[in-house]
Amino acid sequence: MDDTDRAILRELQTDGRIAYADLGPRVGLSPSAARQRLTRLLESKAVQVVGVTDPMAMGGQAMALLGIGVDGDPRLVADALAERPEVVYAVLTSGGFDLFAEVVTPGPKDLLDFVNDVVRPLEGVREIRSFPYFGIHTHRFLWDVG
Numbered sequence: 001m002d003d004t005d006r007a008i009l010r011e012l013q014t015d016g017r018i019a020y021a022d023l024g025p026r027v028g029l030s031p032s033a034a035r036q037r038l039t040r041l042l043e044s045k046a047v048q049v050v051g052v053t054d055p056m057a058m059g060g061q062a063m064a065l066l067g068i069g070v071d072g073d074p075r076l077v078a079d080a081l082a083e084r085p086e087v088v089y090a091v092l093t094s095g096g097f098d099l100f101a102e103v104v105t106p107g108p109k110d111l112l113d114f115v116n117d118v119v120r121p122l123e124g125v126r127e128i129r130s131f132p133y134f135g136i137h138t139h140r141f142l143w144d145v146g
Contacts, residue, residue: 001046004029008037009047016049062111062132063088063104066119067097069127074098077122086114097129108132 007027011018018026024034041047070077078090081101088102101119105111111132119128 001041005037005041008034008041012038012049061106062108063102064111064115064130064132066101066103066115067127067129067131068099068101068119068125070098070124071126072124074124077124080122081119084118086118097127 004027008023011023011026020031020035023029023038024031027034029037038047042049068074068077074092078092078099078101081087081090081099084103086103086105088104090099090101092099103111103114105114111130115128115130119125
């Protein structure tokens with residue numbers, strides 16, 4: 001992946017529906033060259049084009065990242081959390097927490113209830129630290145592409 005490929009990816013992160021006629025000039029290519037580059041990235045599986053929903057725009061009003069410490073196998077807790085509709089993602093870590101889970105609920109009380117009534121009772125959970133973010137109506141998921 002070279003600098004031009006990275007420029008294409010940065011533009012797509014900003015607007016995933018950008019027309020090749022606009023994309024090409026922004027990255028220093030003709031529209032057809034931009035299309036060829038993106039096609040190559042897609043075919044090589046280095047890039048996927050996916051739709052990402054904004055949970056806050058879909059009715060969620062309270063979001064939090066939960067840092068969870070587990071006694072035993074954290075994969076079991078991650079699997080249990082992944083079954084819940086409130087959980088956007090659950091990921092195992094090798095840092096200060098055994099796993100992180102991002103959750104979205106209709107409101108702050110629902111977030112508190114989820115942590116206390118769903119997460120705490122899971123077998124093996126010994127610690128939860130909640131990092132809530134309320135009332136955020138827009139956020140962007142951007143990966144550094146270089």
